Amino acid sequence: MVNSVKMVLGIVLLSAMAGCTSDPKSGWGFTLPEGDAERGKATFVELKCNACHTVAGVELDPVHSEEVGTVVLGGKKGYVVTYGELVTSIINPSHRFAFGYESEQIKDGEVSKMRLYNDEMTVTQLADLVTFLQQHYEVEIYVPTPFVPYY
Template structure:
């Protein structure tokens, strides 16, 4: 009978030990070194991002407008994209479709029509591009709903 509490205690200890965070940490939260906004802007134009994207303050060259896609970047938003989401959107554009777009608009054969830059862009380029993109989003202030009869 004394064996049962010992066995139960051992199982609980093993189970709780398995719940501790790994040494690698949570991969959903990561940061890269600070980037250079001006170099990121150069890369945005160099990689011809405007061939499929639109961004306030930038004209889309007519020559590049072959895809018919107009995926908006930047501007006023009610919630900012997380840094990690921007990184994933560049290195794995098929991971998630942006809100407001239908799969058939931005995907062909189950893959994003955005080309992969993983083999041509350096990590420094990625950091700079993300820093540039991040700078183009503006958070709109949250408007609180006023309810009659409730005061704070």
């Protein structure tokens, strides 16, 4: 009995240790250079991101697009929108799709309608753009509805 408990504990310990090794494709340790929000706003307009996106709390001249409806960036969310998520959404827009929009508005099959900017955007522009967008997200703390019993 004692040996089987030791064996189970050993397996659990080895499994936990194996989970601590990082995957070579992990984003751990990745960061862009410090960005500038004002330049990021200018990049947002220069790359015509405002053809398909608005940014909560920011006045931008709309650019009309026939292909995609307006996807709102920023605003209150029930979770933290991380730096890595924003970078990934920009450089790999088909990685995950926005909730709350009709599929036809944001994708063709399993591919995002957002064009790829990887060959036309500099690393500095990407860092500036992420800095600009990140400051417009706010975490909304969930407040449960109080329980009121019926009598």
